[in-house]
Amino acid sequence: MVIEEAYRTIYDCEELVCFLAKIDNRKVGEITMGIQIKEQMMTIKGINVESEFRNIGIGRALMGFVERFVLSKGITKISLRAYSHDASPEVLRNLKNWYTKMGYIQQNGYMFKTLNVCN
Numbered sequence: 001m002v003i004e005e006a007y008r009t010i011y012d013c014e015e016l017v018c019f020l021a022k023i024d025n026r027k028v029g030e031i032t033m034g035i036q037i038k039e040q041m042m043t044i045k046g047i048n049v050e051s052e053f054r055n056i057g058i059g060r061a062l063m064g065f066v067e068r069f070v071l072s073k074g075i076t077k078i079s080l081r082a083y084s085h086d087a088s089p090e091v092l093r094n095l096k097n098w099y100t101k102m103g104y105i106q107q108n109g110y111m112f113k114t115l116n117v118c119n
């Protein structure tokens with residue numbers, strides 16, 4: 001599997017970056033993040049792994065990739081909101097559980113992680 005940048009753009013004081021996970025040149029997953037330049041924070045905007053490629057470590061690899069990406073810029077604070085207007089409560093509960101497994105902590109409707117600079 002390779003992870004490659006799909007696009008990067010600046011919108012409203014935020015740098016949006018999207019990475020794709022590919023196997024044999026086929027897109028199997030994607031993650032989009034926003035870097036709040038002034039606040040030195042990163043927000044995960046969304047992650048998705050194609051259904052037939054789930055539970056084989058691709059989501060974890062994408063999360064690890066963006067965490068290392070922002071850490072290399074000196075950013076240690078990450079936030080996200082496990083939300084999608086068309087997702088069922090069950091899907092959102094699963095997603096929250098998965099983010100918890102990835103080390104994120106729920107607080108006031110958002111989830112947060114502070115990266116360890118020694119990682």
Ligand SMILES: CC(C)(COP(=O)(O)OP(=O)(O)OC[C@H]1O[C@@H](n2cnc3c(N)ncnc32)[C@H](O)[C@@H]1OP(=O)(O)O)[C@@H](O)C(=O)NCCC(=O)NCCS
Pocket residue numbers: 045046047048049050053054055056057058059060061082083084087091094095097098101
């Ligand atoms: C959530 C999602 C990104 C996870 O990606 P994935 O590639 O399937 O996850 P991984 O295989 O990397 O999972 C890694 C670990 O999480 C565990 N896991 C999987 N689903 C889980 C869940 N619902 N809750 C807790 N842990 C879970 C796996 O067992 C695995 O554990 P291990 O490393 O100890 O063996 C993927 O399921 C997905 O795209 N879901 C739909 C996303 C969605 O609905 N988006 C819209 C709202 S933003």
